[in-house]
Amino acid sequence: MTILTRVGTGEQHGSRVPALPGRALWLAAYVLASLLGRIVVVGPDHVGLVWPAAGVGLAWLASSRRGLLTLDVALMSAATMAVLAVTEGGTARTILSLSVVAQTLLALWLLHRLVPGIWGTGGRVPFTRLRQFGMILVSVILAALVTSVLRWLVGAVVLDNEDLGMLIGRFGRQASAMATIGVFGLLLGGWLTERRDRGLPVLGSITRPEVLHLVGIEVVTALIFWGFWRNPEIPTTYILSLTVVWAALRSSPVVTATHCLLTGIVTVWMTIEGHGPIATVNAANTRALLAQLFVVVLMVTGMTISLIRRQISDTIRSLEQSEAALGLRAHELDMVMSHLDDGVAIIEETGRVVHANLALRTAFGTKPLNTADRISEPGEEGSPLYYPDGRIVGAEGNPYVRALSGESVDAEEFHHPEEDGSVRVLEISAFQVPNGAGAPRRVMVVVRDVTTATTRRESLVSFAGTVAHDLNNPLSVIDGWAEALEEDLTASDSSDAARALPMVQHIRGGVEQARGFISALLAHSVSRDQALECEPVSLRNLVKHIAGTRDRPRNGGEIVTGDLLDAWADRMLLRQVLDNLIGNAFKYVAPGTTPRVLIEAEDLGDGWAKVMVRDNGIGVPLLQRERVFESFHRATEAYQGTGLGLAICKRIIQRHGGTIRVTANPDGVGSCFEFTLPMTPEAFQRSAAGAAGGSP
Ligand code: ADP
Numbered sequence: 001m002t003i004l005t006r007v008g009t010g011e012q013h014g015s016r017v018p019a020l021p022g023r024a025l026w027l028a029a030y031v032l033a034s035l036l037g038r039i040v041v042v043g044p045d046h047v048g049l050v051w052p053a054a055g056v057g058l059a060w061l062a063s064s065r066r067g068l069l070t071l072d073v074a075l076m077s078a079a080t081m082a083v084l085a086v087t088e089g090g091t092a093r094t095i096l097s098l099s100v101v102a103q104t105l106l107a108l109w110l111l112h113r114l115v116p117g118i119w120g121t122g123g124r125v126p127f128t129r130l131r132q133f134g135m136i137l138v139s140v141i142l143a144a145l146v147t148s149v150l151r152w153l154v155g156a157v158v159l160d161n162e163d164l165g166m167l168i169g170r171f172g173r174q175a176s177a178m179a180t181i182g183v184f185g186l187l188l189g190g191w192l193t194e195r196r197d198r199g200l201p202v203l204g205s206i207t208r209p210e211v212l213h214l215v216g217i218e219v220v221t222a223l224i225f226w227g228f229w230r231n232p233e234i235p236t237t238y239i240l241s242l243t244v245v246w247a248a249l250r251s252s253p254v255v256t257a258t259h260c261l262l263t264g265i266v267t268v269w270m271t272i273e274g275h276g277p278i279a280t281v282n283a284a285n286t287r288a289l290l291a292q293l294f295v296v297v298l299m300v301t302g303m304t305i306s307l308i309r310r311q312i313s314d315t316i317r318s319l320e321q322s323e324a325a326l327g328l329r330a331h332e333l334d335m336v337m338s339h340l341d342d343g344v345a346i347i348e349e350t351g352r353v354v355h356a357n358l359a360l361r362t363a364f365g366t367k368p369l370n371t372a373d374r375i376s377e378p379g380e381e382g383s384p385l386y387y388p389d390g391r392i393v394g395a396e397g398n399p400y401v402r403a404l405s406g407e408s409v410d411a412e413e414f415h416h417p418e419e420d421g422s423v424r425v426l427e428i429s430a431f432q433v434p435n436g437a438g439a440p441r442r443v444m445v446v447v448r449d450v451t452t453a454t455t456r457r458e459s460l461v462s463f464a465g466t467v468a469h470d471l472n473n474p475l476s477v478i479d480g481w482a483e484a485l486e487e488d489l490t491a492s493d494s495s496d497a498a499r500a501l502p503m504v505q506h507i508r509g510g511v512e513q514a515r516g517f518i519s520a521l522l523a524h525s526v527s528r529d530q531a532l533e534c535e536p537v538s539l540r541n542l543v544k545h546i547a548g549t550r551d552r553p554r555n556g557g558e559i560v561t562g563d564l565l566d567a568w569a570d571r572m573l574l575r576q577v578l579d580n581l582i583g584n585a586f587k588y589v590a591p592g593t594t595p596r597v598l599i600e601a602e603d604l605g606d607g608w609a610k611v612m613v614r615d616n617g618i619g620v621p622l623l624q625r626e627r628v629f630e631s632f633h634r635a636t637e638a639y640q641g642t643g644l645g646l647a648i649c650k651r652i653i654q655r656h657g658g659t660i661r662v663t664a665n666p667d668g669v670g671s672c673f674e675f676t677l678p679m680t681p682e683a684f685q686r687s688a689a690g691a692a693g694g695s696p
Contacts, residue, residue, distance in 0.1 A: 026060040029060070030079050031079050031082075033055075034080060035087070036053075037051040037053055037173075038087035049169075049285065049288035050173050050272070050288060051174055053080070053083075054100060054173070054178050055181020056181055057076055057101070057104045058140070058185060059188075060072060061073070061076070062108060062189065063120070073105065080101060081094050081097060099150065099151040099154075100147075102147055106142075106143040106146060107142075107178060108120075108121075110138075110142055111135075111136065111139045114136075115127060115135045125193070125194045126188075128253070128307065128310060128314075130304060130311065133307055137183075137300070140182055143178070144178060145171055147174070149167065169285050172289040172292055172293065176292035176293065176295060177292075180295050183299065184261050187253060191254045209250075210251055210255070213246070213247075213251065214247070214255065214259075217259060221243045221263055224243070225276075228270060228276035232274075232275055233280065237276065237294060241297070244263065247306075248306040253303060253310060257299065257302065257306075259302065260295070260299045260302040261299070263295075264295030268288070268291045268292060271290075272288060278290050338359075342446050342447065342448045343357060343359045343360030343445075343449075344356070344360060346442055347442065350440055385398075385426075386414065386415040386416070386423075388415060399412065399428045403430035403431050404443055406432065409428065409429055409430040413425060413426070414426045425450050426448065427450045428445065430445045431443065432444075465525035468519075468525075472515070479511045482504055485500075486505065520642040520644040521644070524644050524648050526573075527648045527651045530570075532570045534568050534570055536567075537567050538564075539565055539566065540564040543599055545575070546578055546582060547559045550579070555593070555594060555595060557594065558596045559582065560596065564601050565601045567611075567679055568678045568684050569656055569677055570652075573655075573656075574656075578613070581649065581673050582613070584645060584646075585617060587641070588636075588671075590617070593616060598614045608679060611674070614665045614670065614673075615665065618636070619665070628662065631647040649675070653676070656687075658677050658687075660673065661674055
């Protein structure tokens with residue numbers, strides 16, 4: 001073990017010194033293994049029965065780093081020939097013995113291709129997967145087969161006495177030595193390197209129970225061998241495989257391989273010596289082959305069980321790690337959810353509440369939690385929900401039910417009566433969340449309590465409406481007097497009058513601006529509060545009417561209409577939308593450009609139409625395209641305005657159940673405002689706005 005530690009790891013990635021002691025140790029081990037092979041020779045040609053050197057050689061060259069490979073190959077070749085020559089191998093056999101070195105190089109080449117990245121093929125870890133072990137076996141068997149056949153063919157020509165039995169014998173001993181000793185070498189080399197890299201003591205990881213088991217296994221194995229020795233006629237070799245299974249189930253691959261190898265060595269040695277059940281076979285050649293085959297079977301059995309066991313425990317460990325990580329994530333998510341102000345619940349289609357956060361539970365207590373899954377079905381106990389117009393929310397309007405049917409409910413307003421008689425205003429969103437194929441569908445419901453914000457906003461809007469209304473009167477008085485003054489001053493010839501005139505005109509300009517702002521504020525509150533009075537509206541007539549009543553802008557301006565349709569809408573409010581959009585199109589143009597607006601509509605089917613208002617203006621920057629629809633938001637200060645026009649448009653379109661957005665004008669310069677409108681009362685009724693009580 002110590003030898004391999006130094007040689008196996010130090011050599012592969014060692015210092016610049018050619019690591020001569022390491023080479024010497026490998027050489028000694030190789031010569032010893034070769035001599036062992038030559039001890040058990042049969043026949044007049046002194047053919048060996050076993051060739052452990054094939055396995056030792058494979059481990060040696062696997063441990064060799066690039067710069068030293070040639071030296072190692074040379075040393076190995078010299079050692080092989082020397083051993084053959086000394087042990088009366090004959091000149092021809094001595095030279096042909098170099099085939100063993102070629103075989104090792106071929107095996108190594110195959111290993112590099114089939115099992116890259118493990119110790120011996122460029123990596124610093126042992127093989128751990130069953131597939132890798134399989135590929136190692138394929139490599140060594142292929143290498144042994146190819147070289148044995150070639151060696152046999154050359155031998156048949158040169159020596160003239162090679163028979164098929166010799167080919168099988170050679171292939172058997174070469175392949176089995178590499179599949180046992182070679183595999184063991186690869187495993188041990190990788191194991192030691194990995195431990196050294198990770199700074200672990202060589203034997204430190206072996207636990208007490210593991211040691212006790214090993215002792216038990218070896219004692220039982222020794223007893224079985226003793227039984228063989230005493231009663232060679234009883235065919236009980238297979239019992240040894242039980243000890244291998246025992247070792248494989250209790251210990252690591254490297255310990256299992258050690259046990260298999262030791263058991264194999266003793267079996268082969270006993271068989272050659274004529275002890276044990278395999279020794280009852282008469283022909284020495286066959287006997288030795290059978291014993292080696294038996295060792296290979298032991299090794300394959302042991303390694304297979306041990307590697308599968310390791311793979312299973314690796315999988316379990318990584319599963320446990322993922323489970324722990326998932327647990328942590330879930331905990332984090334729980335913390336986030338519990339600190340959210342919005343109530344969040346995940347509910348299955350069966351009605352089971354999978355998760356409900358603290359905010360939801362605090363807001364609704366435990367009983368309404370049971371109803372949160374239904375967010376009040378009619379006839380169910382628990383507090384029901386109402387639309388803002390006071391109608392109760394039925395099953396088909398229920399956000400949870402709508403989300404289950406695939407709809408996405410986006411922050412819609414509902415009212416929730418409280419026990420003390422007050423009403424809570426809720427903004428509810430609901431959408432389906434993925435839950436794996438075949439599993440019950442799940443819906444996430446997000447409930448935001450906007451009671452305070454709504455109360456504040458409503459009082460602000462009504463305050464703004466009142467103020468706007470009340471301010472109009474004094475403004476009219478100021479404007480009236482200013483106009484009279486302006487006329488007087490214009491008529492007068494005095495120099496004082498000439499100085500005062502521009503001041504009065506400034507006053508009138510200011511009044512005009514204040515009026516514009518006030519009428520925008522009024523329109524804003526109207527767009528929100530005025531009940532819808534829908535009727536069939538010809539978009540073409542409406543546009544014509546707007547064009548007829550609008551003052552032509554100073555920079556010219558042209559309204560072009562394409563295909564237009566009839567909508568089902570509130571005429572006054574829709575007029576306000578188109579008027580705002582046309583007004584903006586005339587206003588937001590680069591200096592020197594004559595504004596041009598193109599208005600057309602498209603039938604979307606299902607009773608809905610899309611209206612497009614395109615202009616050749618300055619366009620709305622990409623990042624502002626959502627925000628320009630917010631109240632008081634302005635994308636540019638270079639033009640005068642209140643920032644209310646588009647917010648009014650949005651509110652009106654939404655109240656008709658439609659949506660509005662702005663994109664770049666597909667014709668090139670400018671913007672394209674697009675909104676949808678119902679064309680029939682049924683389409684309007686089917687929309688969420690219609691269902692929420694917009695008057696037909
Ligand atoms: P106002 O025009 O009074 O500022 P609006 O709500 O109508 O308010 O518009 C909001 C902002 O959107 C405007 O300040 C302007 O920057 C941008 N905008 C609106 N319409 C257009 C348009 N047709 N072309 C370019 N920008 C526009």
